Amino acid sequence: MSAISVRNVWVEYGEQIVLEQIRLDIESGAFVSIVGPSGCGKTTFLKLLLGQERPTRGELLLDGAPLPDEPGADRGVVFQRYSVFPHLTVLGNVLLGPELQASPLLARLFGAKRRAQREAATQLLDAVGLGESLHKYPAQLSGGMQQRLALAQALITRPKVLLLDEPFGALDPGIRAEIHEVLKKLWKETGITIVMVTHDLREAFTLGTRVVVFDRDARRKRDAERLRYGAVITQNIEVHKRRDKNAVLSSAGRDDPTPPQAPRQDDLAPVLS
Template sequence: MSFVKVRDIFHSYGKRPIIERVNLEAEEGLFSSIVGASGCGKSTFLRLLLAQERPTRGTISIDGAAPASEPGLERGVVFQKYSVFPHMTVRENIVAGESMRSGWGHFFGAARKAALARADDTLARIGLDHVAEAYPATLSGGMQQRLAIGQALSAKPRVLLLDEPFGALDPGTRLQMHDFLQDLRRETGMTVFMVTHDLEEAFKLGDRVLVFDKPRWDPHDPDAYGATVTYDFDARDGGIPFQTLKEETHVLQAH
């Protein structure tokens, strides 16, 4: 049974179509990389998956539940612009990410001690253990983005949505974050959708690569049509070329 189901999604801003005729399914644990030209609806699609926006037409369901009307704890997100709690230290930000899973939103006593230990382990893995007591405003932009990624991953959502999460990182740190994401994904079995402009990154991390593009184009009115998934590639087998999507839904199984 498919974990994420996207059925006949259309989305417009006013009279301007952004996405049209998007249909796909993903099994739980699948990592889908999303690539395509700027302005072709990739980030909009992530916001629809997050339930930050509602599609103009069509439905998105997770694990058979009714379409969500707002973001929930089962979906985590890291956008291009890092977003962390400025009044909390780096360590407290990581603990806060994990605590969102608890009913009270806080840890106490032995549970808090254990959460702090897990936070320290996370900070070591993302290279921020030396600034655990610092506040986000004192960190560089790249360090704040690493913190945002660590916070989102610590919450261990069932679906993780990433919008160019590694774009501001230097090459060495980016490789560290790739390893951290892959390790945590193996541990949790989370389903991931990641937008990236880096094709090498898309194929390295993704089980599947989805290409968003506009199959219809009016040179006199470039905004007349929206984008859709024009190619769906199984990145786990380098011998398989891109295949143009048919009208029916395509399903890939997680390994």
């Protein structure tokens, strides 16, 4: 069973169509990278998976059941800007999720439950490289450390799906490479399904087991028509982690009996322009 199934989804705002005919099955444990030009609906798609947006037409399923209408603990999310609470310590930031789950009004855990969650949070923070910073506040952390904290925040509730909205775009290349290694290690250890929006093609192919390209349909010849209609999936590329690092195309994103040939990474550069 696919972890996520997207069935003929459209998103429309009045006469403007943002996404059209989106069909996609994401297997449990996959790491899917979403790429495409700015404004093509990548973040809208991520919001659909999070539950912040609802499709105008079509349906989304999570483990075979309709996706909940609002965000929940089954879907963790990390944004580009550091979504951490400045008044809480590193440990307090990570404990807040379990505390809200247990007691939405008090946001507190007590006794054995608190000790268990504290131990789990400490182990997770150690895994992301923040084991020595439990009692620091976000203002005392670098940007890379804050993003590691946001990653721990998202994973502490053990979600089925982790959603990443350009989470490493503001980081220096060296720090980004370090967090890539942290993320890959956590993904392999937990088996979580990950969907990541990124503008970085190297990042998309390095991390993803599948790269999905969103863009407006080139078959619409008139400019006015192309601008009115939204993005479709133009490429759906299965990335085999082989020594030659080639990307192999699995299937076209739309119902096309003749899928195009597998593109090289350089061939995809125009989709980000």
